[in-house]
Amino acid sequence: MDIAVTATAHRIEQLDSVVIRFAGDSGDGMQLTGDRFTAETASMGNDLATLPNFPAEIRAPQGTLPGVSSFQLHFADHDVLTPGDAPDVLVAMNPAALKANLGDLPRGKTLIVNTDEFTKRNLSKVGYPVSPLEDHSLDSYQVHAVPLTSLTVEALKEFGLSRKDAERAKNMFALGLLCWLYNRPTEGTERFLNTKFARKPDILAANLAAFKAGWAFGETTEAFSVSYQIAPAPSPSGHYRNITGNTALAYGLVAAAHRSGLPLVLGSYPITPASDILHALSGLKRFGITTIQAEDEIGAIGAALGAAYGGAIGVTTTSGPGLALKSETIGLAVSLELPLVIVDVQRGGPSTGLPTKTEQSDLLQAMFGRNGESPVPVISPRSPADCFNAALEAVRIATTYRTPVLLLSDGYLANGSEPWQLPAVSSLPELKVDFISEPNSVDKNGKPSFRPYDRDPTTLARPWAIPGTPGLEHRIGGIEKADGTGEISYDPDNHDHMVRLRQAKIDGIDVAPLEVDDPTGNAGVLVIGWGSTYGPIAAGARAARQAGIAVATAHLRHLNPFPVNTGDVLKRYRRVLIPEMNLGQLSMLLRARYLVDARGYNQVRGLPFSSGEIADAITKLAEEPLS
């Protein structure tokens, strides 16, 4: 962009880290604005983490508090573990956005407000008797009052657009301004707009013009005396991209199918916040991927299981309410001992709960939400990019051990993003699968026969015998089966034996040992977590250590089975703290299993923990006198 080269009149300051929150009406395009700023920031080599936060309603009433949508981005010249506890900059596109978010903005920080939207009507919609821009209530912030809407309309007057269409480009004006303020490159956004609006030249021209006008506004007005630079974060050599959890998860499934040489069949039913995985995979047919949008959640997992029976990698994706509906079919898969991957992108519950907000409250459902003794391996990614690895690991366990596997992502991981170092395809785990092709036994007449429930002595997996294989015709089902032959059996001792065998198979799954981060080696407190609390726990522990507290951390990627050294690790520490976005589900499992007096730190606010909250909880526990 030509105007960028003249950006010399302003002072440039170096910062090590910044948290920006874009907030506006659901129709204002805040998610897109945040995504684009993130992409530019990622391409500059900053480490980052994002937190989109939006209502379940597609368009809540305009200008109201329930309609506020926001996107927070934390970027730095060092490794970033969370989307940031509190913004340094809040961009508020209307009074509702200001009111909903101002409480999170520490005093002294920067507030950029779109003054055009502070009309009497909009103010009264959210209960402001007087405009906060006029009553000095914002005096303790650095306020930049910018008429974003009218500046955008003015910049676009030569395009002959309706006022409404012109106003819609105001998010691009804001993006341009912020890109100037933080010295972000602009080429990526220009390229993005060119692709997105390739068939609508009027709209393309307007958005580009608004974007450039926003940049020029920062450059030419005196309102902004300083712009900022944040140096790239040191990271290992390699190729990087920015990626959200849902995209990473979809790609992990594609990679797993590719490495296994088997077709992938996804059976899914639309549900927030998991639908993006269905969308992504439905566009990847060229990788031999079949997606079936089923009639309901049960039909979706049924189709996946049917495909798995036929020799495909069967996957179903859902969120908590859908997992509840799939329970019976998961039980069938446990009994059939067929590979199947069930992805639950957790959201606030119970029932419909908080569809667009994050929570970790499906752990016990994943562990136990079926009739009978029905053990299922459970794994959970720790960050958006880690969803890729978790998907590969889920497929590895499912195919190696012939079992359904539950992968617990969550709304924060699904929509949040971070930089991802691209792996070499050849370095990904090989997931070669062998179907049995010959009878594995002889019957009493000496003829070759097939025993579908004979087991591999190491993994206890049964053979995967797919239809179409001559000589292996067999019948299986959800009724208890005789060990080995797989024939229907109601024998008491056989049932006891089979229940224990299925449990032993899951208990014996080979998972990596639990690693502990205990820099001083003398920590009195161990903080252990799972899933998306990884970032806040690591950041909270870092803050506590800086304050002089010796604290250790550990992260459980495998929730079932637990790594074999879990009990040893827990017993090494006098105090164990377990932060969770639920009321203590992992706590319950660890306390029951290892008889350890672990302390929960629990929140169910639909939002990730802040690192400050974790640091405070660590400090409090560390300073508590030993009983």
Next chain:
Amino acid sequence: MSTDLGIPSFQPGQPLLSGLAGVPKLDDGDAAQTRKDFTADAEVRWCPGCGDYAILAAVQGFMPELGIKRENVVCISGIGCSSRFPYYLDTYGLHSIHGRAPAIATGLATSRPDLNVWVITGDGDALSIGGNHLIHALRRNVNLTILLFNNRIYGLTKGQYSPTSEPGKVTKSTPVGSVDTPFNPVSLALGAEATFVGRTLDSDRKHLTSVLRQAVEHRGAALVEIYQNCPIFNDGAFDVLKDRDEAAARLVRLEHGQPIRFGPEGERGVIRAADGSLQIGLVSEVGEDAVLVHDAHDPNPAVQFALSRLDEASLSHVPIGVLRSVSRPTYDDLVRAQVDEAVAANGGRATDDDLTDLLAGKDTWTVTN
């Protein structure tokens, strides 16, 4: 044997591929199959006198005539007496959970064009707990042969009324009579956009075999309702259709292209009234030309539906045979075609480089230390 499952260009009225296209046929040197080849070792555990025996015998009897490889046949069932069927057929079999067989079969049939997939279900399994999966398998036209054993009662749970039980039925769970309006499974299937709908009787081996054979040959979802007697909890439910004289008066045998006449002497016929509705009349009074000629291939299901409505829970006029058999591209063929086209456009199976490009996306940056 051809495994080319490219979608043929579709002309309304033109038959598509057979339901068995893509399923490997016996090789030239293979021994001819017999009933014994399709008989599993498992001891059959239905009650003595159960209508299921006759259906099993009919299926085992005609399967060898299809000339397809036994290992490519898969029988998927739900829960209920009928759903024990797969255990007795020496093919691949999956006895799943209540009502879900059509969903599981949809995933299997979509991912494996080389399989001949059957769904075995009952009135409770298919129409009550599994109603949703059934109607969606039918509207999608998944290449499945669905046998719905209708005994108008819950047998395995010992005698509760079912969604096809007649109004007023007194059962263990309806001691003063059921107040439910029953489903007519054939009407339901026609309303669910089914491309093949048939009805037959467990006791008429020849008719049963004929309808099932046409269902297997049909490419798409074929639903066959089989009236089946439960000797324990609903004995005699279809006796009026089994008594020679009564049957002649009540069974309306449908043959594509033939006038619809019935009665001991064929003296009655289905005629279309001036208002378009179907009525029963004496052929001697209305004349032969007035008798409706059955058109199972009519894309418009209106007349086929009207025929299905001749039936009442009292079994006064029961159309049997193939009510509807029309050609429409199947879900599984279309899904596979989209995947195949995308793979072909990619230049073949995805390579490591293709995956590398996918993972990288369009916005990458490089760090060099």
